[in-house]
Amino acid sequence: MGSAYEGVLQRLQMYRQKRKLNQKSMSQMMGVTQSHYSKLEQGKTIISAEELKNFDSHGCNMDYLLTGEECEETILNHYLGVCKKEIKSDFLQLMVWTIEQGINISGKEQKNGVDYTKEIRLLRYSAFEKETDSRTIWYWMRKASDITQDKMAQHLDITTKRYREIEKGRLGVNAELLAVLYQNLGYPPSVVFYEDVQNISSLNKVWQEFDSDLQKELEVFLKAGLEICNRNQIQKQNQEE
Incomplete structure (x- = not known):
């Protein structure tokens, strides 16, 4: 152990x-x-x-149990919560882009060794490409980390053969392996279990690092973006009718 x-x-x-x-x-x-x-x-x-x-x-809190870190909800949860299901993927894409701009402005790419940009890459891959791709979240985590299957297995302290079966969805995981995943690669267990656009823990962690003035600036953009996404969806529905 x-x-x-x-x-x-x-x-x-x-x-x-x-x-x-x-x-x-x-x-x-x-x-x-x-x-x-x-x-x-x-x-x-x-x-x-x-x-x-x-x-x-x-x-x-599964994430706290396995990582020892708590991530509070932010205004991002509110906007995603009021976002209609049909536009969530588009709005999350806008949300990710907005956070990336905030990172560039603030220069806060890392905290305590956690690479936020890597977590955001995972969100981008898994949320925007999985709709037309059957590969598992393990593939997307590896892609976001830019490592081979052999290297991923080393990070998890398991054999490459076992990892390949996990990535293919043929083999399950347990809490010990997920704890190692977070320790070595920084991905919380909720990323593995909840492969949908609701999982924005990485974005929340970055958002909390921004100062209040920057948060206000970015929130104005998010609010306007949500309104645009809603109008686009309404227009699309009208055209289909």
Whole structure:
């Protein structure tokens, strides 16, 4: 067991104790028996992907559990939340471009070793190209990191053969591997589990680094962009009718 996963177990126990929950309550949240949960907390059994999703579905923060970092929602969540489903892909593209301009203006490309531009590349690839491409999020993460399958496997501390099966969607992952993914490449687990345009944790982290004046300037552009996207969608619907 590596240091990345040891931190996961510590946070899992701290989460339960802080909320004054017993192991039975936690086992119900994760969809397992109490005895199985006890093994999870002791590190005798690795937390599975399904158990992580159950944990997250009960209002718990999967990303915090595996990374130790919390990312608060920002005004970006509001704009994406009021955005109609039909234009979300277009609006996210505008949102990514806007954040990139903010990065260029502020010069904030990294914090604590996390390469924000890499995370934004992932959003661009996965959100804008996957609609016509059947490749998995693992492929897009590797593409955004600009590394080979062999190198990706090394970062995850697994064999290349195993990684190839993961990238093809033939093999699942667990919490230990996802913790290593974040530790070595900076991608939070929500990127893997929620492959849709709602996953903007990377954009939120960058947004929080901008000063308030820059945020106000960029928000004006986002608001206007949302209105344009809405008008374009209405015009498109009228033409189809």
